[in-house]
Amino acid sequence: MNIHKEKNDRKLHRKAVTLGDAQQALLDRVHQAGTVKIALADAAGYRLAEDIRAREAIPHFRRSGMDGYAIRTADLQQLPVMLEVIEQLPCGTVPTKVITPGTAARIMTGGMVPDGADAVIMLEMTEEAEQAGQPYVQLRKAVPVGANISPIGEEARAQELLLEAGESIGPGQMALLSALGCAEVLVYRKPLVAIVSTGSELLSINDPLEGAKIRNSNIYMLAAQVRACGAEPLFVEHIPDDYPNAESMLYKLLKSDVDMVIATGGVSVGDYDIIADFFLQWEGETLFNKIAMRPGSPTSAGVWNNKLFFGLSGNPAACFIGCELLVRPVLLAIQGERKAADVQAHDAFLAADYNKVNAYPRYVRGIRYFHNGLVYVKQEGMDMSSAMVTLKDANCLMVIPPTKTGIKAGTLVTVIPLAASTL
Numbered sequence: 575m576n577i578h579k580e581k582n583d584r585k586l587h588r589k590a591v592t593l594g595d596a597q598q599a600l601l602d603r604v605h606q607a608g609t610v611k612i613a614l615a616d617a618a619g620y621r622l623a624e625d626i627r628a629r630e631a632i633p634h635f636r637r638s639g640m641d642g643y644a645i646r647t648a649d650l651q652q653l654p655v656m657l658e659v660i661e662q663l664p665c666g667t668v669p670t671k672v673i674t675p676g677t678a679a680r681i682m683t684g685g686m687v688p689d690g691a692d693a694v695i696m697l698e699m700t701e702e703a704e705q706a707g708q709p710y711v712q713l714r715k716a717v718p719v720g721a722n723i724s725p726i727g728e729e730a731r732a733q734e735l736l737l738e739a740g741e742s743i744g745p746g747q748m749a750l751l752s753a754l755g756c757a758e759v760l761v762y763r764k765p766l767v768a769i770v771s772t773g774s775e776l777l778s779i780n781d782p783l784e785g786a787k788i789r790n791s792n793i794y795m796l797a798a799q800v801r802a803c804g805a806e807p808l809f810v811e812h813i814p815d816d817y818p819n820a821e822s823m824l825y826k827l828l829k830s831d832v833d834m835v836i837a838t839g840g841v842s843v844g845d846y847d848i849i850a851d852f853f854l855q856w857e858g859e860t861l862f863n864k865i866a867m868r869p870g871s872p873t874s875a876g877v878w879n880n881k882l883f884f885g886l887s888g889n890p891a892a893c894f895i896g897c898e899l900l901v902r903p904v905l906l907a908i909q910g911e912r913k914a915a916d917v918q919a920h921d922a923f924l925a926a927d928y929n930k931v932n933a934y935p936r937y938v939r940g941i942r943y944f945h946n947g948l949v950y951v952k953q954e955g956m957d958m959s960s961a962m963v964t965l966k967d968a969n970c971l972m973v974i975p976p977t978k979t980g981i982k983a984g985t986l987v988t989v990i991p992l993a994a995s996t997l
């Protein structure tokens with residue numbers, strides 16, 4: 575048989591795997607990124623590589639929640655009452671006196687409540703007074719035991735597990751880590767992801783349009799997606815559709831010091847689809863070269879020397895969706911995320927009939943929104959795999975199962991929020 579024909583037949587006859595199987599095949603091959611100790615000030619956006627326990631209780635002293643007076647509630651049985659003010663307690667001051675019957679201490683929000691006191695009464699409920707040159711406070715209302723006092727350990731007990739490895743460090747984690755005195759934290763290194771475009775029709779973004787050429791947009795889109803997953807994109811030299819040259823460029827990339835290589839374009843059955851050709855004859859292990867999904871069915875991936883190599887479609891929307899559904903779970907897992915790939919998926923009501931007939935599950939760019947306390951999802955304009963203009967407004971992918979009749983408005987469908995979505 576003619577070698578060219580044999581290669582073409584193999585390119586045409588691909589066995590489709592389910593999206594779930596494709597994701598699992600990738601996750602089975604994930605190696606977590608190395609870890610590095612960094613200053614807490616630089617840690618936002620990284621993922622923790624260590625569990626964090628409270629070194630001390632939070633708060634570690636009985637803390638006043640109000641500006642006012644630390645008192646004994648037993649003194650408030652007969653009202654009004656005058657109490658002698660025996661100490662002033664600004665924040666950061668350790669009391670030197672115990673509150674005994676008939677006495678109180680002036681205290682500020684965040685101050686340490688003195689022993690003997692069992693409540694703080696807010697300033698607005700008190701009147702300053704003086705007797706024989708001594709400061710007094712007059713109280714007219716009772717407060718319950720414990721009022722305006724945060725007990726020791728109210729937020730966290732000493733040794734309590736507060737953050738787990740794999741957790742992303744956001745503003746709340748930053749507050750907690752600094753309160754715990756973690757000046758340095760052990761985090762997963764941000765995976766470095768080489769992003770390479772293929773195709774002789776592509777111009778750089780600085781070039782004027784000419785003839786049948788278009789500007790290279792996928793690599794910039796992918797870089798933003800990769801960043802939204804906490805990884806570091808690396809732009810590398812574009813690969814034109816010239817096989818021998820492309821092959822050596824791809825091996826050079828795979829051998830380079832990156833954690834993963836993502837190529838876009840050239841994965842289908844066209845004469846110049848060089849990434850599909852590469853998967854047919856490379857020294858790596860191909861995990862899949864077709865997925866039962868639309869768009870992005872020719873999405874391919876494999877492993878070369880423990881390094882994952884993705885061949886995402888060239889069609890912009892198929893490339894985008896391939897990255898969301900296949901690259902993203904891997905990038906999260908590399909950074910220690912322990913939860914399942916689709917942990918964020920949830921149900922939403924389809925806002926309008928979906929009439930397209932589908933043989934494969936379809937991942938439709940959508941907008942999810944709240945209305946009367948319910949979550950709805952609607953299609954975001956043009957949905958062709960070649961159309962990129964509607965990607966900017968999508969905040970999720972809505973999953974349309976295979977259907978011969980379409981799906982009616984009001985049906986619950988699964989939606990997958992996009993990595994960069996803020997809703």
Ligand SMILES: Nc1nc2c(c(=O)[nH]1)N[C@H]1C(S)=C(S)[C@@H](COP(=O)(O)OP(=O)(O)OC[C@H]3O[C@@H](n4cnc5c(N)ncnc54)[C@H](O)[C@@H]3O)O[C@H]1N2
Pocket residue numbers: 771772773775776788789790791792793838839840841842843844847869870871872886887888889890892959
């Ligand atoms: N006979 C068949 N034709 C096609 C099939 C098929 O099964 N049989 N599959 C279709 C599907 S589905 C898809 S998706 C595309 C996949 O195309 P490729 O991954 O091979 O990508 P290219 O051929 O290189 O390009 C397709 C399209 O995308 C544009 N492109 C490519 N790279 C970029 C980039 N970096 N930035 C912007 N646009 C890019 C390219 O110019 C083409 O217009 O194949 C279908 N065909």
Ligand code: MOO
Pocket residue numbers: 867868869870871872887889892959960
């Ligand atoms: O599956 Mo392709 O990615 O529809 O256009």
Ligand SMILES: [Mg+2]
Pocket residue numbers: 839840841842843844846847888
């Ligand atoms: Mg092609």
